[in-house]
Amino acid sequence: MIELKDINKTYNNGQPLHVLKGIDLNIEQGEFVSIMGASGSGKSTLLNILGILDNYDSGTYHLNGTLIKNLTEKQAASYRNRMIGFIFQSFNLISFKTAVENVELPLFYQGVPRRKRHELAMQYLEKLGLRDWAQHYPNEMSGGQKQRVAIARALITHPQIILADEPTGALDSKTSKEVMALLKELNRTEKITMVIVTHDSGVAAQTDRRIHISDGLIVND
Amino acid sequence: MRLDIDTYREIADSLVRNRSRSLLTGFGIFWGLFMLLALIGGGQGLKSMLLKNFEGFATNTAIVWESATTKPCKGFKEGRRWHMSYKDVERLRKMVPELETVTPVLSEWGITAEYGTSTASCSLKGVYADYANIESPKLKYGRYINSTDVLLERKVCVIGKRIYTSLFPEGGDPCGSFIKLGTAYYQVIGVDFNSGNISINGNADQAATVPLPVIRKIYNRGSYIDIICLTGKKGIRMSSLEERIRQILAREHYFDPTDKQALFYLNTEQVFSIMDNLFKGVNFLIWLVGLGTILAGAIGVSNIMMVTVKERTTEIGIRRAIGATPKDILSQIIMESISLTLMAGSAGIVFSVLVLQTVEKITKQSTFQINFWTAIAAAALLALLGVVAGLAPAVRAMQIKPVDAMRDE
Numbered sequence: 160m161i162e163l164k165d166i167n168k169t170y171n172n173g174q175p176l177h178v179l180k181g182i183d184l185n186i187e188q189g190e191f192v193s194i195m196g197a198s199g200s201g202k203s204t205l206l207n208i209l210g211i212l213d214n215y216d217s218g219t220y221h222l223n224g225t226l227i228k229n230l231t232e233k234q235a236a237s238y239r240n241r242m243i244g245f246i247f248q249s250f251n252l253i254s255f256k257t258a259v260e261n262v263e264l265p266l267f268y269q270g271v272p273r274r275k276r277h278e279l280a281m282q283y284l285e286k287l288g289l290r291d292w293a294q295h296y297p298n299e300m301s302g303g304q305k306q307r308v309a310i311a312r313a314l315i316t317h318p319q320i321i322l323a324d325e326p327t328g329a330l331d332s333k334t335s336k337e338v339m340a341l342l343k344e345l346n347r348t349e350k351i352t353m354v355i356v357t358h359d360s361g362v363a364a365q366t367d368r369r370i371h372i373s374d375g376l377i378v379n380d
Numbered sequence: 381m382r383l384d385i386d387t388y389r390e391i392a393d394s395l396v397r398n399r400s401r402s403l404l405t406g407f408g409i410f411w412g413l414f415m416l417l418a419l420i421g422g423g424q425g426l427k428s429m430l431l432k433n434f435e436g437f438a439t440n441t442a443i444v445w446e447s448a449t450t451k452p453c454k455g456f457k458e459g460r461r462w463h464m465s466y467k468d469v470e471r472l473r474k475m476v477p478e479l480e481t482v483t484p485v486l487s488e489w490g491i492t493a494e495y496g497t498s499t500a501s502c503s504l505k506g507v508y509a510d511y512a513n514i515e516s517p518k519l520k521y522g523r524y525i526n527s528t529d530v531l532l533e534r535k536v537c538v539i540g541k542r543i544y545t546s547l548f549p550e551g552g553d554p555c556g557s558f559i560k561l562g563t564a565y566y567q568v569i570g571v572d573f574n575s576g577n578i579s580i581n582g583n584a585d586q587a588a589t590v591p592l593p594v595i596r597k598i599y600n601r602g603s604y605i606d607i608i609c610l611t612g613k614k615g616i617r618m619s620s621l622e623e624r625i626r627q628i629l630a631r632e633h634y635f636d637p638t639d640k641q642a643l644f645y646l647n648t649e650q651v652f653s654i655m656d657n658l659f660k661g662v663n664f665l666i667w668l669v670g671l672g673t674i675l676a677g678a679i680g681v682s683n684i685m686m687v688t689v690k691e692r693t694t695e696i697g698i699r700r701a702i703g704a705t706p707k708d709i710l711s712q713i714i715m716e717s718i719s720l721t722l723m724a725g726s727a728g729i730v731f732s733v734l735v736l737q738t739v740e741k742i743t744k745q746s747t748f749q750i751n752f753w754t755a756i757a758a759a760a761l762l763a764l765l766g767v768v769a770g771l772a773p774a775v776r777a778m779q780i781k782p783v784d785a786m787r788d789e
Contacts, residue, residue, distance in 0.1 A: 207783055210701075212701060212781070212782045212783045213781075213783055232705065232706045233705045233706070233707070236700065236703050236704060236705040236706075236708075237703065237705070239701060239702065239703050239782075240702065240703025241703070245701055245702065251694070251697075251698045251701075252698075253695050253698060253699075254695075255393060255394075255397055264699070264702055265702045265703050267384070267386060268699075268702065268703040268704045268705075268708060269703065273384060273385060273386060312702065316703075
């Protein structure tokens with residue numbers, strides 16, 4: 160599913176910063192993986208590369224058999240749209256759109272007709288127990304609800320992978336557990352590959368496989 | 381680009397979200413377009429109002445009249461009076477073949493016209509039949525002075541509009557009636573409704589035109605004439621004849637041909653070209669001011685869109701992360717910019733049309749309104765401005781990377 164071979168990444172902001180120093184990683188279809196590491200260890204950079212949000216300097220990255228390298232912006236956008244769902248720490252919902260409009264958005268960029276995408280978005284919100292909140296704006300919802308909207312938005316394109324960056328970072332412990340349970344359930348029932356970046360060992364403990372990254376290298380798998 | 385109701389809703393949403401900002405920015409465009417169109421309409425209205433003054437007046441005309449000399453010549457002191465005579469008319473006819481018409485005019489001022497109990501003050505103008513080439517009459521009733529009238533020295537007159545309305549307040553065809561002009565009675569043969577304000581010895585609407593020999597006899601005018609009116613043949617510029625005409629008259633009357641005061645040579649071509657230059661200048665200013673204002677408005681839009689893009693970095697980053705291509709973002713920003721300029725600009729077009737319509741109502745002139753194609757051109761200009769104004773901010777937005785969405789947190 161995900162095949163990383165000797166991925167290197169250097170940031171050149173003034174002083175060159177070698178962030179990833181040769182990452183080799185294989186993640187199979189349907190795995191439930193967490194990536195752990197201290198801040199500055201390179202875990203967010205790794206996630207950005209996995210999510211085709213950022214380029215890498217050398218090595219190869221195959222996603223579902225496709226080599227992800229030197230893509231045009233348009234190709235990258237299309238892969239992100241169809242293959243990857245994102246869940247962010249700060250939810251990253253668009254504040255002036257209602258829950259259902261937020262969920263619809265990826266389908267809008269796929270060119271799905273209006274009526275169809277609205278229907279689908281409502282289905283997913285219902286699945287996540289947010290049917291009554293469909294017409295509410297993000298600032299009217301609790302953190303847990305917002306994250307569930309974000310999850311619905313990630314799921315709506317039927318991605319093969321969901322990449323979550325500290326999905327529970329902004330939530331209290333009770334809702335954290337709920338969200339993790341939800342992700343786990345999605346992994347079990349829908350067979351979606353989940354990659355969760357976190358520094359919370361409690362969160363990592365709920366995953367099937369824990370990858371520790373330190374100073375740009377995988378130290379423990 | 382995806383054409384979808386949501387695309388439009390999104391544009392409307394983002395414009396409405398910052399309502400006062402959109403309004404203020406739009407006002408720049410609105411005012412720019414209003415200014416441009418109102419000025420264009422006002423300019424063309426004023427121009428045609430001014431040109432109306434020249435109505436019925438041949439554009440290829442010159443008028444000469446004499447005055448006291450200001451330069452000594454051939455032993456004569458300066459300040460000498462001299463007079464043009466009928467011989468000069470013949471001379472000009474013979475010696476300047478480029479002239480189409482050479483016709484003298486005699487005038488009498490402060491004449492009272494009477495008919496029944498009505499009176500009106502007027503001027504008398506004695507002309508030959510070919511005077512119609514100089515000031516073409518707009519005859520409401522009857523006919524103009526013809527050569528038989530002149531030959532037989534008939535006491536007939538063509539009266540101007542104001543004399544007609546004063547003497548015949550009940551209207552109707554006055555031809556055949558006899559009116560008293562000064563000391564003698566004349567039969568009315570025509571009514572001239574020419575309302576141009578160019579006046580050759582008296583306003584056309586206050587003048588009674590009669591055959592020249594009649595005036596010459598009744599007022600004992602001898603062989604002197606007041607003015608000579610000239611028109612050139614087709615394609616002849618009257619200004620090119622001035623020198624020769626001066627030479628001919630100067631030789632005969634012993635004044636210095638360079639003495640511009642001794643002989644006035646009024647060339648309508650000059651007057652028209654002065655008008656023309658004036659309006660060219662006015663037009664240039666109109667476009668300068670109008671386009672400048674619109675441009676300032678467009679720069680305002682561009683600036684505000686820049687700010688908007690900066691504010692929406694996170695939002696745009698999110699959109700990019702979930703699959704928007706750079707082109708999607710580009711078209712979104714440009715569409716917003718076009719919508720803003722088009723809406724504000726259309727309001728400007730509508731408002732200027734309203735204002736010009738009101739001006740037309742008030743002035744009772746129908747020459748102020750901009751025409752349909754000007755409005756269409758203005759709308760096209762707007763769309764173009766929208767694109768141009770949106771371009772820089774859109775490129776900026778396009779450069780936002782999806783990771784920026786997360787970095788901003």
